[in-house]
């Protein structure tokens with residue numbers, strides 16, 4: 001695999017408008033800054049359409065919802081669609097409550113997303129596949145995650161990334177697996193949410209036809225940064241969060257190839 005978009009993110013410093021949850025806002029902004037992007041956090045209905053006239057990508061994350069935020073997400077998503085700006089959905093806890101189910105369905109019917117990033121439970125819900133989620137966590141299930149990614153990508157006509165021990169990415173046709181990462185990731189809150197923001201940053205520097213490659217590179221760089229950061233840390237989750245932010249800033253395309261566990265498993269659906 002050739003890494004080409006990471007340097008582009010650092011050169012272009014894309015402005016990523018994050019409509020994200022209150023738990024992860026600070027971590028997400030720090031992660032984007034470390035990577036080389038420019039975070040702008042806002043959920044004000046009065047200004048979110050205007051932001052799409054100068055931003056390079058929009059992230060909509062439903063982690064902590066309220067009516068004003070949902071109104072703003074709909075305004076921002078439609079404005080981004082009009083401006084041709086990539087929009088990423090993180091459907092946090094999508095199937096967990098009736099309100100989240102209703103909001104997710106409304107967002108998906110009124111906004112065309114460029115990519116959706118969620119854990120197994122969240123994307124299984126979108127694909128209408130049985131899975132036992134636990135609040136915002138992935139929970140338990142038996143279904144084939146590559147197929148879930150592919151089904152959701154076909155259904156919503158976008159790139160879908162199912163993150164976890166192995167990430168499964170699909171454009172509705174190809175399914176790509178990334179087996180890098182570290183078990184320390186699920187021990188810090190916001191590691192999935194920041195991944196959605198990082199995907200948005202990568203999408204903000206590429207042409208449409210490169211969207212799948214950009215999402216693959218975003219997830220790969222992210223998982224490898226975590227893997228490198230976790231070396232020698234054992235169970236020190238607090239240190240991991242700091243070391244991971246450092247790695248997002250320090251990781252370079254040159255030292256990635258040897259560690260890579262990437263598998264383009266199935267291109268024939």
Ligand SMILES: Nc1ncnc2c1ncn2[C@@H]1O[C@H](COP(=O)(O)OP(=O)(O)O)[C@@H](O)[C@H]1O
Nearest residue numbers: 119163164165167181182183185186191192223
């Ligand atoms: N057990 C694991 N081993 C290695 N990497 C993991 C593991 N669980 C999650 N990851 C990585 O953590 C990051 C966040 O994904 P995830 O934990 O699935 O998100 P969420 O917080 O939304 O549930 C991804 O880069 C994913 O590859």
Ligand SMILES: Cc1ncsc1CCOP(=O)(O)O
Nearest residue numbers: 021023063189190191192193
């Ligand atoms: C704990 C929590 N509760 C509502 S949103 C949120 C953050 C979830 O972040 P992530 O999915 O990245 O761990």
Ligand SMILES: [Mg+2]
Nearest residue numbers: 092119192193
């Ligand atoms: Mg999540």
